[in-house]
Amino acid sequence: MTGQLVNRWLIGIYLAGFFTYLFGPLIVMGITAFNSSNYPAVVPFEGATLEWFRILLSDGEVVQGLRTSLLIGVLVVCVSVPVGLAGAIVLTQIHARARPLYYLVVVSPVLTPGVIIGISTVIFWRDVTQTTGIRMFYDGIVMTVLSQSSFISAYCMLILLARLQRFDRSLEEAALDLGATHAQVFRDVLLPFLRPAMLSASVLAFLASFENYNTTTFAILADKTLTTVLAGRVRQGSTPAISALAVMIVAITVAAAVAYEILKRRDDARRKARKAAAAAEEGRDLTPVVVGGAPQSAMAD
Amino acid sequence: MHSSVGHALILALPVVVVAFYAMTAWLERRRAGANAPISFFKRNGIAVSIYLIAAVTLWTILMIVLPQLYMIDLSFRPKLPPNQMGGPKDLYTLENYQYFLFGSTRSTAQWNIIHIKAFALTIGASIVVTAFNLALCYPVAFYMAKVSTPARLRLLMLMLIAPYWVNEILRAFAIRILLASSGVVNQALIGLGLVDQPVDFLGLDIGMYAGLSYAYLLMMVFPLYNAIESLDRNQIEAARDLGAPWWHIHAFIVLPHAKPGIASGCTLVFMLTAGALAAPLILGGPSTLWFTPIVYDRFYQAFNWSQGAAYALLLLLACILFVLAAMRIGKLSLGEITR
Amino acid sequence: MAAAVELDKVSIRFGDFTAVDDATLAIEPGEFFSFLGPSGCGKTTLLRTISGFIEPTDGSVRIGGADMRGQGPNSRPTALIFQNLALFPMMSVAENIAYGLRVRGTSKTERRKVADRLLDLIALPGQGDKRIDELSGGQKQRIAIARALAVEPKVLLLDEPLSALDLKLRHHMRNELRAIQRRVGITFIYITHDQGEALTMSDRVAVMNKGVIEQVADGRTLYETPRTAFVASFVGENNAFIGTVAETDGDIAQVASPAGPLSGRNLRKLRRSSEAVLFVRPEALFVDAEGPLAARTGEVAYEGSQTHATFTLSGGGTVTVTFGRGETVPEPGAHVRLGFAPEDAIVLPREGYADA
Ligand SMILES: Nc1ncnc2c1ncn2[C@@H]1O[C@H](COP(=O)(O)OP(=O)(O)OP(=O)(O)O)[C@@H](O)[C@H]1O
Ligand SMILES: [Mg+2]
Numbered sequence: 001m002t003g004q005l006v007n008r009w010l011i012g013i014y015l016a017g018f019f020t021y022l023f024g025p026l027i028v029m030g031i032t033a034f035n036s037s038n039y040p041a042v043v044p045f046e047g048a049t050l051e052w053f054r055i056l057l058s059d060g061e062v063v064q065g066l067r068t069s070l071l072i073g074v075l076v077v078c079v080s081v082p083v084g085l086a087g088a089i090v091l092t093q094i095h096a097r098a099r100p101l102y103y104l105v106v107v108s109p110v111l112t113p114g115v116i117i118g119i120s121t122v123i124f125w126r127d128v129t130q131t132t133g134i135r136m137f138y139d140g141i142v143m144t145v146l147s148q149s150s151f152i153s154a155y156c157m158l159i160l161l162a163r164l165q166r167f168d169r170s171l172e173e174a175a176l177d178l179g180a181t182h183a184q185v186f187r188d189v190l191l192p193f194l195r196p197a198m199l200s201a202s203v204l205a206f207l208a209s210f211e212n213y214n215t216t217t218f219a220i221l222a223d224k225t226l227t228t229v230l231a232g233r234v235r236q237g238s239t240p241a242i243s244a245l246a247v248m249i250v251a252i253t254v255a256a257a258v259a260y261e262i263l264k265r266r267d268d269a270r271r272k273a274r275k276a277a278a279a280a281e282e283g284r285d286l287t288p289v290v291v292g293g294a295p296q297s298a299m300a301d
Numbered sequence: 302m303h304s305s306v307g308h309a310l311i312l313a314l315p316v317v318v319v320a321f322y323a324m325t326a327w328l329e330r331r332r333a334g335a336n337a338p339i340s341f342f343k344r345n346g347i348a349v350s351i352y353l354i355a356a357v358t359l360w361t362i363l364m365i366v367l368p369q370l371y372m373i374d375l376s377f378r379p380k381l382p383p384n385q386m387g388g389p390k391d392l393y394t395l396e397n398y399q400y401f402l403f404g405s406t407r408s409t410a411q412w413n414i415i416h417i418k419a420f421a422l423t424i425g426a427s428i429v430v431t432a433f434n435l436a437l438c439y440p441v442a443f444y445m446a447k448v449s450t451p452a453r454l455r456l457l458m459l460m461l462i463a464p465y466w467v468n469e470i471l472r473a474f475a476i477r478i479l480l481a482s483s484g485v486v487n488q489a490l491i492g493l494g495l496v497d498q499p500v501d502f503l504g505l506d507i508g509m510y511a512g513l514s515y516a517y518l519l520m521m522v523f524p525l526y527n528a529i530e531s532l533d534r535n536q537i538e539a540a541r542d543l544g545a546p547w548w549h550i551h552a553f554i555v556l557p558h559a560k561p562g563i564a565s566g567c568t569l570v571f572m573l574t575a576g577a578l579a580a581p582l583i584l585g586g587p588s589t590l591w592f593t594p595i596v597y598d599r600f601y602q603a604f605n606w607s608q609g610a611a612y613a614l615l616l617l618l619a620c621i622l623f624v625l626a627a628m629r630i631g632k633l634s635l636g637e638i639t640r
Numbered sequence: 641m642a643a644a645v646e647l648d649k650v651s652i653r654f655g656d657f658t659a660v661d662d663a664t665l666a667i668e669p670g671e672f673f674s675f676l677g678p679s680g681c682g683k684t685t686l687l688r689t690i691s692g693f694i695e696p697t698d699g700s701v702r703i704g705g706a707d708m709r710g711q712g713p714n715s716r717p718t719a720l721i722f723q724n725l726a727l728f729p730m731m732s733v734a735e736n737i738a739y740g741l742r743v744r745g746t747s748k749t750e751r752r753k754v755a756d757r758l759l760d761l762i763a764l765p766g767q768g769d770k771r772i773d774e775l776s777g778g779q780k781q782r783i784a785i786a787r788a789l790a791v792e793p794k795v796l797l798l799d800e801p802l803s804a805l806d807l808k809l810r811h812h813m814r815n816e817l818r819a820i821q822r823r824v825g826i827t828f829i830y831i832t833h834d835q836g837e838a839l840t841m842s843d844r845v846a847v848m849n850k851g852v853i854e855q856v857a858d859g860r861t862l863y864e865t866p867r868t869a870f871v872a873s874f875v876g877e878n879n880a881f882i883g884t885v886a887e888t889d890g891d892i893a894q895v896a897s898p899a900g901p902l903s904g905r906n907l908r909k910l911r912r913s914s915e916a917v918l919f920v921r922p923e924a925l926f927v928d929a930e931g932p933l934a935a936r937t938g939e940v941a942y943e944g945s946q947t948h949a950t951f952t953l954s955g956g957g958t959v960t961v962t963f964g965r966g967e968t969v970p971e972p973g974a975h976v977r978l979g980f981a982p983e984d985a986i987v988l989p990r991e992g993y994a995d996a
Contacts (some may be wrong), residue, residue, distance in 0.1 A: 025475035086356035113576020178740035182346025
C-alpha cells in the first residue's frame, strides 16, 4: 500500500516537473510582457505596463507580417484540404500494386525537413520561370503557399484518411440506389460524412501554416510573414514587445481551447440525450401496426 | 553529361511511371473482362474523377516529386550566372560535394572542417536529443494511456497541445529569456548562492539543446501515447499478477508493443531537430554551427544555390537513413510509422 | 403483362468462383417473393445483380420487360433495403426519406409532403425532424422502408432486413412488412436464411444452395413436395434414410437402407438401383407394431401442443418423431417399432445431399 502511495507521489512529481518544463518558459515570457523594463525580465519588476502591447500594434512590419501570414494561412487551407481529400480518396481506390509507391510519395513531405521542402520548391519554380518566362510562380507568397501545402496536404490526408476508413460504403450504394448521380453521392453523402474531419484538418492546416518558419523562410523571398519578422527581431535583440505578442497568441489559444472544450461537452451531452431517446423508443417498437394505423390515402394517390 | 539531358529525364520520369501503372491496370481490366472491378471513372463520376486526378497530379508531381528532383539535379550542376544556365558550361559535376568536403571546388588539400563538423554535430546532437525526448516522454505517455482517468486525460492533452500553438520562434525566445545571463534561472542560482557568476547557458549551447528538445516534445508524446493506448490493460495486469517487477513489465510488454509509436516519434523528432532552424538561430552560441543555418547561408548569403542544394540533399539523405534505420530496427512498414 | 423481374440464365462468377449458377426465374408484379438459403449461397450477390451493383457474367436481367444490361443502380426502377439499413446519419428522418426525391429535383415542400405521408404509412407520424441516432432499431427499419418506397420503385429488394433485430421484434416486423407490401402493392423480393420468415411472408420462395436455385414454389409445396434432397432437408425438420432404389411400383419406390427396406413416393421417377434418399417428416412417423423400423426411445421433450421424441434405430442412426396431443408417447428406453404411410414419405435423388 505504501509502495503504491510512493509511486503515486513519484508520478505526480514527475508530471509536475514535465509540465513545468513545458510551461515555465512561456509563463516567464508572459510576465516579461507586462514588465516595463526595457529588456525582457521578470525581476526587477519595474511596474506593470501595457505599453509593450501598444508598441506591438503600432509596429507596421509586425502588422504587415501578420496580414501576410493570415493570407498565406487561408490560401494554404484552401489548397491543402481539397488536395488532402483527393489524396485520401485516391489512396483508398488506387490499384493495389501502385499503392506503396503512391503512399511513399504522398507521405514523404511529412518525413522531410521543412527547410528542404522550401529549398526544393524555390529551386523548381525558379527553373520553371527561367525556362518558360512565366513570372507568376516565382513569387514569395505563391511559393510559400505551394511549399507549405506540399506537407500540410499530407497532414490533412492522414486526418481525412482516418475518417474515410470508417466510411460505410453501403451509404454510397444506398444513395446511388435511390437515383443519385456520382457527383450527388460525393456532395450529399461523402462530404457531409467527412465534414468534422475536414474542419479539424482546416484548423490544423491553418495553424501549421501560421506558425511555420523553416519552409517559409526559404520560400518567402523578399516578403515577410509574422514568423520571419519575429525571427529577425529576436535575432537583433529582444524587446518585451515580442513577449507581448506571445502573450496575445497564448491568450487566443487558451480562449480557443476553452471554447472548443465547451462545444465538445455540449455536443457530448446532446449525443447522450439522443442515445437515451433512442433507448426509450425501443420500448415502443412493438406497439403500432401499419394496418389501420395509417390513413387509407397514404399510398393510394 | 549536359544538364538539358538531365532535365529531359526528370520530366519524363513521372510520365513514365504513371503511364506504366496506367498500362498495367488497363491490361488487367481487359483480361478480367466482365469481372473487372468498377472503373475509377464509373465509381466517382466524371466531375469528381477529374477533380481527384487533377488535385493528386498537381500535388504529387508539381509540389512533391519535381521540386525534389530539381533540387537533386541542381546539386550536381555548377554555379552559373542565370544567362549561362542551360548553356554549354552547364555540365554535371561533383564540385558542390567536393566543396562540402574540402572547402574548395578545385583543391582537395584541406578538409572543410567547419562544415563537416557542423554536419556531424547536427546529426549526433539530433540523435541525442531524440533519445532524451524519448526517455522524457515515455512516462508521461504511459501515464496518459494507462493510468489517467478520461477527464484528467483530456486536461493533460490540452496542456500538452496548448504550448504548441505558440510559435516556434517564440518558444525559442522564451527559453532565451529564461536562460539569459540576467534571466530567471541565473538569478535563482545566484540567489540560492549556488554560483556567484551568471552561467552562460547560451554560450555553452545548453540553451540550444534545451530549446531543441523543448520544441518537439509533443511529436514524441502523441505517437507514444497512441501506441501504448492500444495495449490491452489485461496484459499488464496479468504480468503484475505473475509477480513481474515494474521494469520487467515495461521492458518486455509495454515497450515492444509501443515499437511503432517509438519509431514514429523518433523519426519525427529526429527529422524536425536535424532540420530545425529557429532554435539554433535564436539560442545558438556565437561559436555554434548547426547545419541548417549553413544551408541557409549558402542560398541567401553566398548566393550559391547549387551548393545549397547539395547541402540540403546531404541533410535529406541523413534523414532518409534515419527513417530506414528506424524501419529496419523496428521491423516496421512506412504506413506504421506515419500513422 | 411483363413479369416484374426476370432472370434469364444468369450466372455470376468472381474469378474462378461461381457465386450464382444459371439462375432462371420470373417474379410476378405484386408478388412477395423470397430467396431462402444458407449463408454464402449467393443470395446477396443475386440481389445486388438485380439492383445493378453487379453485372451478370452471363445471362440477362429484365425488369418490367426491359433488359437492364448497362444500367447502373441509379437508373433502375428498384430500391434496395440494405442489410445494415444504410440510413444517412447526417440527415434528419424526413431528409432521409425524401433523399431519392431530392436527387430527382423535387421541390422542398413537395418532398416534405411525401415524407410526412410515408411517415404516416409506417406509423411514425410527426417524427420527421428527428435524427437517425434518436431512433430505435425497429423505427430505423421502418424509415429504411419508407426511404425506399419514396422513389416509387417497381420492385423493392430487401436483404435480410430483420437480421439485426431481436427475436420478438423480428416476429412483429414480419407482419408489418407483409402489411406494407399488401398496402403499396408492389413487388417485394426478400432475402433470408430464416425459413420461418420466408414461409410465413412470401407468396413464393426460391430455395438456393451453393449458387443454384433448387426449387421455386409456395411454402406448402416446398414443405410437402420438395424437389431435391437439399430442399427436403433445409425446409422444415426431416428424417433422412440413404440407400438405393430396390424396386419401383407406379408412384411408389422402395429404398434399401441400413434401417431396412422403406417405401415412399417416387416423385422424380427414379430408376432401380439409383442412389436415393427417403425423407419422412417427424409428424408422419407413428408407433406401429407392424412398422418397418425397430427403435429404442431416447429423449422425450414435451412442448404442450406436441411432444418431440428421438429414437435410436437398431440399424444405426436416429429419427425424430412428433406426437400430437392425445397420442401415447413411449417411455424413454422402451423398444418399439415405428412406421409411416408410403404416401407421406418422399424418395429423392441423393445427388448433392452431403449429410451422412
Ligand atoms: N466481390 C466478390 N468477390 C469475390 N467473391 C465474392 C464477392 N462477393 C461475394 N463473393 C462470394 O460469393 C459467395 C456468395 O456471397 P453472398 O454474399 O451472395 O452470400 P449470401 O447468400 O448473401 O450469404 P449471407 O447469408 O452470409 O449474407 C460467398 O462465398 C462470397 O464469398
Ligand atoms: Mg448476404
